[in-house]
Structure formats: structure tokens, C-alpha cells
Amino acid sequence: AQSVTQLDSHVSVSEGTPVLLRCNYSSSYSPSLFWYVQHPNKGLQLLLKYTSAATLVKGINGFEAEFKKSETSFHLTKPSAHMSDAAEYFCVVSALGAGSYHLTFGKGTKLSVIP
């Protein structure tokens, strides 16, 4: 069985300050991990993915995430928030179970950016 916990349902930051969105996972097998972003009335767009290569993963729009196996975490960061970063972010784990891959979505973190 696998699960994803996004530790904050809502994060608010000021423009130009760092962003930290937290994600913990559990998986019986070596997982692949993804962060997706969803802007209002839009679908989910891939930000970045971890697939057992480098533990520090760089994505689009200045976001990056670090895979920490010992802490079962995959937190998303950005050094300086921009107004256009206001959106909902989903952490997703994909792992092999019962002979097939299963995708599990976190419940999402809504990021607000204050001017």
C-alpha cells in the first residue's frame, strides 16, 4: 500500500520570499514521485519528477524538490515566490503494487502569494 500526505492544505507567502510545500509519502517499493501544479480552471501540469536518479530534482519555473528516503519526504521549494505561482500543488507517488503501478495523489496544497 502507498499513501501521500501533504502537510499543509494552505500556504501563504509574500512575493519574493521562499516557498516550501511539504509532502511525505509511504511506499513498499521504490517510488517515483511527482509534483503537479493546477491553476484555476485548468488541468494538472507537471512541475518535476523524481525517478531514482539525482535526489535533488529541478523543475520548471524555478521549482525544485529533494527526495529524502530516510525521512520519506519530497518537499517542493522555490527561492523567491512570484504572483504567478499562486495555484494548487499536488504531490503524487507512483509505485509498483500487486503487479501493477498505482498512482496516489495528495489532497493538494493551495499556495497564495501576497503582493
Place this chain on the structure above:
Amino acid sequence: NAGVTQTPKFRILKIGQSMTLQCTQDMNHNYMYWYRQDPGMGLKLIYYSVGAGITDKGEVPNGYNVSRSTTEDFPLRLELAAPSQTSVYFCASSYLKGGPEPQHFGDGTRLSIL
């Protein structure tokens, strides 16, 4: 690039009505998926397909049906709409199922049942 296209974008249905949500992709992906998104709940898998003619249930299939006659199209049908089916529906596709392969999403269909 079109990617995954969903129609309609919005729809209001009355209880008991039926409708089909359309999804088409132009990336020649074998795998396609239907999800529903409810506030604060993330995405739940309704049905998926591994290729033309092959479909399987996901986590929340009750009240829905799917078919896959071509690689490109994967429609989702609601036969007897119920208020509990008010949700945002997303179609997605991928080249492989799971592992390191990300899914590509459409912009969603916002469905209200009154």
C-alpha cells in the same frame, strides 16, 4: 500542440439525466484515465484503459461507464446522474502506465447535478 482535449468544459445536469464526457488525445498514448476531483480530496481514479478495447475499474467506478474504440478517444458516460457526481472530471493519458512516466491532463469538465 493539443495534447489532451476535454469537452464540454462546463455542464449542468438534472438528476436522472445522462451524458457523455468526451476526451481525445493526439499523442498516440496507449494509456488513458478518468479522474474526479472533489474539493480537498485530491484526484480519484474512476476508470482507465491500457489500449483500444481494454478498460478497467479504478477506485471509484460506480455510476460511470467507459469505452475505448480508438487509441485517441476515451469517453466517460454517466447513465443516471446523481448529486454525488457533482465534481470536476479530468482525463489524462500516458505513454506507459506508472513508474517514472508522468500523465498528461486535460483542462477538465466541471459538472453540476441539480
